[in-house]
Amino acid sequence: MAQSDQDIELGLRGRVALVTGSGAGIGRGIAGWLARAGCLIAVNDIDGAKAEETAALLRASGHEAKAFVANVRDEQAVAELVAHIRRELGGLDVAVNNVGMNAGMPATPFTEWRGDDFRAVVEQNLIATALCCVAEARAMVEQGRGGVILNVTSGETTRPAIRLAPYGAAKAAINHLTQTMAVELGPHGIRVNSIAPGTTLTEQVQKTFPESHVAAILESIPLRRMTGPDELGRLALYLASDLARCVTGQFMLADAGAFLSRSRPAMPAVPRVPDR
Numbered sequence: 001m002a003q004s005d006q007d008i009e010l011g012l013r014g015r016v017a018l019v020t021g022s023g024a025g026i027g028r029g030i031a032g033w034l035a036r037a038g039c040l041i042a043v044n045d046i047d048g049a050k051a052e053e054t055a056a057l058l059r060a061s062g063h064e065a066k067a068f069v070a071n072v073r074d075e076q077a078v079a080e081l082v083a084h085i086r087r088e089l090g091g092l093d094v095a096v097n098n099v100g101m102n103a104g105m106p107a108t109p110f111t112e113w114r115g116d117d118f119r120a121v122v123e124q125n126l127i128a129t130a131l132c133c134v135a136e137a138r139a140m141v142e143q144g145r146g147g148v149i150l151n152v153t154s155g156e157t158t159r160p161a162i163r164l165a166p167y168g169a170a171k172a173a174i175n176h177l178t179q180t181m182a183v184e185l186g187p188h189g190i191r192v193n194s195i196a197p198g199t200t201l202t203e204q205v206q207k208t209f210p211e212s213h214v215a216a217i218l219e220s221i222p223l224r225r226m227t228g229p230d231e232l233g234r235l236a237l238y239l240a241s242d243l244a245r246c247v248t249g250q251f252m253l254a255d256a257g258a259f260l261s262r263s264r265p266a267m268p269a270v271p272r273v274p275d276r
């Protein structure tokens, strides 16, 4: 019987963990919890200053972390990123595909979405995640020591993503991709799960959401609060660890109960600029 929490073996000490887009927000929260469990963290971001900042924060707390700048929408850059991490840190054991969001697109009524905008959102979410998954899975299969892949999707996949149609569709496709991967990669000892955050007040979200929208969301959530990057870090740690050694192909919602609410405040629509 365990006598103290130190007796619980998470199985992550000395493992190499990549978190894409961990220069800020949720990715930074996830990187922090994996680091606390003893992982060596590969901090990826397209923005070098942000990646360096997260890596420096982790090192200042006594953890091992290194920044790797790459755009995960670029297939070649992703292949090089994974190869670079394996060379520098000795392998790849845990990969969290966290890059996503709405690719700079405003909340838009369905009839006003244009093809190029739709493609941009799908590329930032489904395609970037898929490119990462392929490169990470290839590395893990080649290494022959199993691994864990976590894909960050969204609570938007549990109900209609009003005015965010391409985002909801792309994230829902990642949930399905996760299950396909779980089946194909399971025989290699690779577990694949997805994490679905509810509205999370990252710096970026705070800048974007009007106060009235935040208030309306809070009112609709059973726990009357939003999910934080730190809480998503805890969930990622659980799924990456041996505590979840039998869990694969799952979709784990962390939204403070938002999916149960009857009303869902939609993002205010932003009028389209005529020549776009």
Ligand SMILES: NC(=O)c1ccc[n+]([C@@H]2O[C@H](COP(=O)([O-])OP(=O)(O)OC[C@H]3O[C@@H](n4cnc5c(N)ncnc54)[C@H](O)[C@@H]3O)[C@@H](O)[C@H]2O)c1
Binding pocket: 020, 021, 022, 023, 024, 025, 026, 027, 044, 045, 046, 047, 050, 070, 071, 072, 073, 098, 099, 100, 101, 102, 128, 152, 153, 154, 155, 196, 197, 198, 199, 200, 201, 202, 203, 204, 205
């Ligand atoms: N914040 C929310 O309310 C919320 C809710 C549900 C799901 N999510 C999902 O959680 C994930 C993280 O969101 P966040 O709110 O922390 O975002 P964020 O914008 O705060 O941080 C994302 C980071 O990713 C980096 N990045 C963006 N594109 C990149 C690329 N192509 N290659 C490498 N790095 C890139 C950015 O520079 C930034 O540092 C996303 O997949 C998002 O869709 C967020």
